[in-house]
Amino acid sequence: MTKTLIALVAALSMGAAMAQSTGAAGSTSGGASTGGSSMSGTTSGTAAAGTDVKAMEKQAKADYKAAKEKCKPLKGDEQKACEKDAKAAHEKAEADIKRAKADAKQAKQAAKS
Numbered sequence: 001m002t003k004t005l006i007a008l009v010a011a012l013s014m015g016a017a018m019a020q021s022t023g024a025a026g027s028t029s030g031g032a033s034t035g036g037s038s039m040s041g042t043t044s045g046t047a048a049a050g051t052d053v054k055a056m057e058k059q060a061k062a063d064y065k066a067a068k069e070k071c072k073p074l075k076g077d078e079q080k081a082c083e084k085d086a087k088a089a090h091e092k093a094e095a096d097i098k099r100a101k102a103d104a105k106q107a108k109q110a111a112k113s
Contacts, residue, residue, distance in 0.1 A: 053100045060093035 067086035071079050 053097060053104055056093070056097050056100060060090060060097060063093065064090040 064086060067089060068083065071082035071086060074082050
């Protein structure tokens with residue numbers, strides 16, 4: 001039970017971190033991120049974590065696409081910097097997703113034992 005709660009807290013923290021990472025790139029993404037977690041406190045830990053990971057993946061793709069669109073009207077060094085920021089934010093989101101998948105897998109294994 002405690003491990004499941006820890007996994008839920010970790011997943012929620014990653015959702016907040018993802019929202020902050022897209023917010024930090026607000027000048028490039030326009031702050032259009034919805035961020036956050038869609039996880040409900042009443043669902044089971046492993047099922048919610050799996051759903052949350054899928055939502056994180058979908059959000060990361062949408063944020064990256066929006067950030068790249070914001071870079072299109074820019075020119076020269078500003079455009080390059082914008083694209084670099086968008087890519088960095090996307091790579092961080094992918095790392096958060098990878099961590100969330102590992103946490104979900106660990107929580108699933110802990111639930112079995």
